Amino acid sequence: MITYWMCFILFLTGLYGVITRRNLIKIAISLSIMEVSTFLFFALIGYVDKGKAPIVNTNEPDQIYVDPLPQALVLTAIVIGLATTSLLMAIIIRIYRKYKTFDIREIRNLRG
Amino acid sequence: MKGMTVIVKKTTQLMAGIIFLYGAYVIIHGHLTPGGGFAGGVIIAGAFILVTLAFGSDFLNLRKEETGSTSTENIAILVIILLSVTGLFLGTKVFFLNFLPKGNVGELVSAGVLPLYNIFVGIEVASSIFIIFLALIIFKEEESI
Amino acid sequence: MELAITIITGFMILGAVYAIHARDLLSAVIACGIVGYGLVICFLLLKAPDLAIVQIVVETITLIIMVAVVLDSSREEAYTKLDSQGYIHALLSLIILIAFFYFFYISISDLDLLGKGSLRMAKAYIEGAAGKTGSANLVTGVVFDFRGYDTLGEATVLVTAVLGVIAILRLKGKK
Numbered sequence: 219m220i221t222y223w224m225c226f227i228l229f230l231t232g233l234y235g236v237i238t239r240r241n242l243i244k245i246a247i248s249l250s251i252m253e254v255s256t257f258l259f260f261a262l263i264g265y266v267d268k269g270k271a272p273i274v275n276t277n278e279p280d281q282i283y284v285d286p287l288p289q290a291l292v293l294t295a296i297v298i299g300l301a302t303t304s305l306l307m308a309i310i311i312r313i314y315r316k317y318k319t320f321d322i323r324e325i326r327n328l329r330g
Numbered sequence: 331m332k333g334m335t336v337i338v339k340k341t342t343q344l345m346a347g348i349i350f351l352y353g354a355y356v357i358i359h360g361h362l363t364p365g366g367g368f369a370g371g372v373i374i375a376g377a378f379i380l381v382t383l384a385f386g387s388d389f390l391n392l393r394k395e396e397t398g399s400t401s402t403e404n405i406a407i408l409v410i411i412l413l414s415v416t417g418l419f420l421g422t423k424v425f426f427l428n429f430l431p432k433g434n435v436g437e438l439v440s441a442g443v444l445p446l447y448n449i450f451v452g453i454e455v456a457s458s459i460f461i462i463f464l465a466l467i468i469f470k471e472e473e474s475i
Numbered sequence: 476m477e478l479a480i481t482i483i484t485g486f487m488i489l490g491a492v493y494a495i496h497a498r499d500l501l502s503a504v505i506a507c508g509i510v511g512y513g514l515v516i517c518f519l520l521l522k523a524p525d526l527a528i529v530q531i532v533v534e535t536i537t538l539i540i541m542v543a544v545v546l547d548s549s550r551e552e553a554y555t556k557l558d559s560q561g562y563i564h565a566l567l568s569l570i571i572l573i574a575f576f577y578f579f580y581i582s583i584s585d586l587d588l589l590g591k592g593s594l595r596m597a598k599a600y601i602e603g604a605a606g607k608t609g610s611a612n613l614v615t616g617v618v619f620d621f622r623g624y625d626t627l628g629e630a631t632v633l634v635t636a637v638l639g640v641i642a643i644l645r646l647k648g649k650k
Contacts, residue, residue: 219585219587219588219589220481221477221480221481221484221624222583222586223579223621224480224481224485224488225484226579227488228484228487228488228510230572231491231492231495232491234495234614235491235494235495239495239520239580240544241500241552241623243500243503243504243541243545244495244503244552246541247495247503247504247507247541248495250507250510250511250537251491251494251507251510254418254487254510254511254514257514257526257530258484258517259575260513261517261518261521261523262480262521262589263527263586264521264597265521265522265590265593266554266590267590269522269590270604271364271522271523271524272589272601272612272613272614273362273363273364273604273611273612273613274435274604274611274612274613275611276435276436276605276607279523283601283613284522284523284543285597285598285600285601285618286597286600286601286604286614286616286617287596289523289526289601289614290485290526290554290617290618290622290625292523292526292623293366293368293525293526293529293614294368294617294618294625294626294628294629295640296368296526296529296530296533296633296634297368297372297455297529297533297629298629298633300459300497300531300533300536300537301458301462301632301633301636301637303537304537304540304636304640305639305640305643307466307541307544308465308539308640308643308644309643310544311466311544311547311644312634312643312644314548319422319549320548320549320552323349325589356528360615361609361610361611361612361615361616362524362610362611362612362613364528364612364614365525365528365612366525366612366614366615366618367615367619368529369525369528369529369532370534372529372532372533373528373532375532375536376532376535376536379539380541383539393634403634403637404634407630407631407634410598410627411627414623414627418570425478425623426576426620426623426624428608428609428620432608432609433609435605435606435609435610435611439608439618440609440610441608442621444478444608444609444610444616444619446614447626448615448619449620451626454576454630454633454634455609455630455633457647458633458634458636458637459536461637461641462540462636462637462640463536463539463540465640465641465644466540466543466644466645469644469646470547472646
């Protein structure tokens with residue numbers, strides 16, 4: 219059970235970074251850390267003791283396999299995380315070109 | 331963006347083809363060994379990014395690469411949608427029907443329509459990640475002109 | 476197994492804490508790589524080779540994009556001092572932290588120990604997947620045949636993200 223608590227502490231570390239930091243790059247890094255903790259939690263749920271990787275071998279019919287369903291969910295989520303992070307980086311590049319700073323307290327005049 | 335030194339260029343010329351071949355192997359054997367469409371797709375994208383980083387944008391024509399990649403990505407996603415809708419017209423009217431014969435478990439030609447799905451998802455993922463990378467480089471060049 | 480995963484997750488937490496508090500932005504981005512590559516080792520210990528392949532390449536590509544953004548701009552972070560309102564904020568966050576821990580403890584108490592329990596759907600998938608889909612790789616069979624909608628949605632999200640990136644980073648507008 220202690221592995222679940224460690225995942226939760228990693229999630230709280232990422233949440234602390236998103237709330238308290240003022241630099242945009244730090245916010246993006248903390249978002250990535252929160253996603254990593256979620257993937258680890260999903261993979262931990264699906265683990266079975268003495269189980270092998272879920273590739274079926276027809277010569278051995280009675281073999282315990284690890285649960286394939288959480289792995290399928292995480293496989294999709296990893297690629298979506300990459301898409302989200304790259305979109306966030308594109309917005310950060312645009313903000314830097316216009317305001318010449320990464321600080322979120324100096325990007326106030328959003329009325330254009 | 332300038333390219334890198336001669337050592338990096340020569341190593342990239344040797345390695346890029348091998349990485350592309352490994353990505354294609356992971357995609358095609360997706361129903362037999364670990365891997366599949368997504369893993370092979372990101373590996374192929376990694377090979378393209380390696381070539382672009384090593385040779386620089388002075389040497390490659392990045393506008394043409396972007397046009398080709400966008401067309402490839404759109405055609406791949408269109409074929410995926412067509413493959414999944416085909417189930418509505420054959421036999422039992424079910425979305426995502428596996429309509430090709432299944433064969434024996436463990437052979438290369440088996441599992442019905444799954445290898446086709448793997449190939450086209452792999453092409454689509456590789457093109458998407460390469461377009462995202464190209465957009466950042468082209469933007470940086472246009473900004474500095 | 477539990478001991479190994481706990482130690483690696485401890486290293487990931489240390490790397491994450493350093494990544495948040497570093498003054499130099501390039502060091503923070505590289506410390507973000509510790510968290511990502513530690514996750515690859517955890518996936519290999521949990522017998523999930525598909526996820527390890529995808530995560531290692533995706534983490535490398537994320538690091539490349541972040542380093543390119545940081546090196547092109549400023550590399551320093553402005554120093555923030557703790558003002559007098561900071562102590563009230565710290566006390567409030569401590570109370571909310573205790574509430575978070577209590578709710579997490581309630582929701583965890585129904586889970587089995589690591590490796591002992593299994594989901595109800597897993598038995599139906601493992602026994603039927605090889606015969607019904609015809610593929611030896613169970614994860615591919617689940618992703619493309621039993622859960623085909625999720626894969627279609629994921630492909631759509633990727634195409635939409637590419638559209639968004641191209642639309643944001645366009646310099647020459649319409650005349």
